[in-house]
Amino acid sequence: xxxxxxxxxxxxxxxxxxxxxxxxxxxxxxxxxxxxxxxxxxxxxxxxxxxxxxxxxxxxxxxxxxxxxxxxxxxxxxxxxxxxxxxxxxxxxxxxxxxxxxxxxxxxxxxxxxxxxxxxxxxxxxxxxxxxxxxxxxxxxxxxxxxxxxxxxxxxxxxxxxxxxxxxxxxxxxxxxxxxxxxxxxxxxxxxxxxxxxxxxxxxxxxxxxxxxxxxxxxxxxxxxxxxxxxxxxxx
Amino acid sequence: xxxxxxxxxxxxxxxxxxxxxxxxxxxxxxxxxxxxxxxxxxxxxxxxxxxxxxxxxxxxxxxxxxxxxxxxxxxxxxxxxxxxxxxxxxxxxxxxxxxxxxxxxxxxxxxxxxxxxxxxxxxxxxxxxxxxxxxxxxxxxxxxxxxxxxxxxxxxxxxxxxxxxxxxxxxxxxxxxxxxxxxxxxxxxxxxxxxxxxxxxxxxxxxxxxxxxxxxxxxxxxxxxxxxxxxxxxxxxxxxxxxxxxxxx
Numbered sequence: 001x002x003x004x005x006x007x008x009x010x011x012x013x014x015x016x017x018x019x020x021x022x023x024x025x026x027x028x029x030x031x032x033x034x035x036x037x038x039x040x041x042x043x044x045x046x047x048x049x050x051x052x053x054x055x056x057x058x059x060x061x062x063x064x065x066x067x068x069x070x071x072x073x074x075x076x077x078x079x080x081x082x083x084x085x086x087x088x089x090x091x092x093x094x095x096x097x098x099x100x101x102x103x104x105x106x107x108x109x110x111x112x113x114x115x116x117x118x119x120x121x122x123x124x125x126x127x128x129x130x131x132x133x134x135x136x137x138x139x140x141x142x143x144x145x146x147x148x149x150x151x152x153x154x155x156x157x158x159x160x161x162x163x164x165x166x167x168x169x170x171x172x173x174x175x176x177x178x179x180x181x182x183x184x185x186x187x188x189x190x191x192x193x194x195x196x197x198x199x200x201x202x203x204x205x206x207x208x209x210x211x212x213x214x215x216x217x218x219x220x221x222x223x224x225x226x227x228x229x230x231x232x233x234x235x236x
Numbered sequence: 237x238x239x240x241x242x243x244x245x246x247x248x249x250x251x252x253x254x255x256x257x258x259x260x261x262x263x264x265x266x267x268x269x270x271x272x273x274x275x276x277x278x279x280x281x282x283x284x285x286x287x288x289x290x291x292x293x294x295x296x297x298x299x300x301x302x303x304x305x306x307x308x309x310x311x312x313x314x315x316x317x318x319x320x321x322x323x324x325x326x327x328x329x330x331x332x333x334x335x336x337x338x339x340x341x342x343x344x345x346x347x348x349x350x351x352x353x354x355x356x357x358x359x360x361x362x363x364x365x366x367x368x369x370x371x372x373x374x375x376x377x378x379x380x381x382x383x384x385x386x387x388x389x390x391x392x393x394x395x396x397x398x399x400x401x402x403x404x405x406x407x408x409x410x411x412x413x414x415x416x417x418x419x420x421x422x423x424x425x426x427x428x429x430x431x432x433x434x435x436x437x438x439x440x441x442x443x444x445x446x447x448x449x450x451x452x453x454x455x456x457x458x459x460x461x462x463x464x465x466x467x468x469x470x471x472x473x474x475x476x477x478x479x480x481x482x483x484x485x
Contacts, residue, residue, distance in 0.1 A: 076389050086405075
């Protein structure tokens with residue numbers, strides 16, 4: 001695995017359009033985002049957050065410009081409407097995908113995500129928030145250097161979401177997370193860097209804003225947090 | 237499931253019969269053209285046992301033909317689900333072949349194989365195979381993206397898992413397709429018996445047709461309908477049972 005200190009995500013004049021469409025999803029997108037850490041991808045609906053995320057996973061190379069991921073070899077992408085197969089309990093599914101030696105991590109994640117009481121349930125029997133949580137746990141148990149979480153905690157209540165994000169930051173300090181969210185307070189508070197994709201027509205299609213990177217042991221500075229939020233909103 | 241199918245068939249059958257009797261009495265047709273209720277009942281008492289045996293004979297061939305078709309359709313459907321050139325070739329070939337009326341090939345089969353068991357079986361299997369194949373191909377070639385994404389992302393996807401996910405997610409559809417193909421297999425066998433076979437309910441209907449005996453034909457239709465309803469009801473019950481068992485494991 002590459003050294004986490006040398007992680008960097010950069011993009012130079014990237015332009016992408018879907019086949020048989022005239023308008024590009026984004027055009028001349030350039031940014032540099034250092035890693036590792038818990039970072040965010042923010043922007044209004046339709047600016048190409050999910051499209052950019054899919055390009056980062058390498059599933060499509062049909063774009064102009066350059067996307068570089070220094071020190072990042074293995075990228076995983078997860079989104080909030082994913083499902084687990086219905087033929088086994090979610091605990092059994094977790095058991096099947098956990099790598100040898102990772103059982104301790106699994107137990108810690110299950111406790112952190114408050115999913116212990118639901119391991120015997122089928123996926124269809126869970127609430128939306130529980131579904132999101134169990135799905136995210138199985139990704140965190142995989143071997144990755146960058147994990148793109150596309151609204152992965154969308155249906156989770158705020159206190160639990162906060163516990164989960166802080167827990168992830170404690171457990172995986174050397175990984176690069178890219179958290180796609182529409183919650184400006186959350187990304188400003190918890191993320192180290194926020195890649196903001198601007199609405200169409202803005203002069204700068206992308207900006208990287210510094211967030212407060214709040215951890216379990218610190219107290220968020222309200223004034224600085226509000227400034228970060230304002231900067232994010234202005235860039236979008 | 238099973239009682240509902242039987243009740244539905246009985247309603248349709250007796251509505252049809254009432255329509256025929258209305259025509260008979262409305263136009264004052266003789267018993268030679270459309271027999272009255274008493275004559276139909278007499279025919280039922282005289283022929284029901286023999287016809288039931290014929291129906292079971294036909295149905296046994298239809299079931300064997302259907303099972304062969306299901307196995308083959310699953311095999312080809314699993315191979316054809318792939319986005320490789322071979323998968324595309326299988327899909328295109330299946331779509332083109334199914335556009336041809338397979339029953340028109342029946343005379344060739346009878347010339348080559350004679351009018352026995354094998355010809356009836358082959359025609360039954362061929363008639364129910366292609367619609368079954370198209371449905372299985374459609375189901376197996378359609379990704380369940382929300383579930384498959386994780387396994388693809390993490391490199392865990394195997395063809396067995398892919399087939400399992402798609403079959404599990406479409407078990408209801410597969411059950412309906414299999415139950416529906418029973419009608420096709422039965423129709424194929426009866427058509428084969430109409431054309432040239434020397435046994436089965438199709439053969440008995442052909443004899444009744446030569447005798448212009450509508451009563452016998454009505455009894456044959458009644459027994460075919462009841463037997464098929466029971467069989468389809470059992471297939472649906474099996475599908476529901478498999479799903480329940482699969483979900484509770």
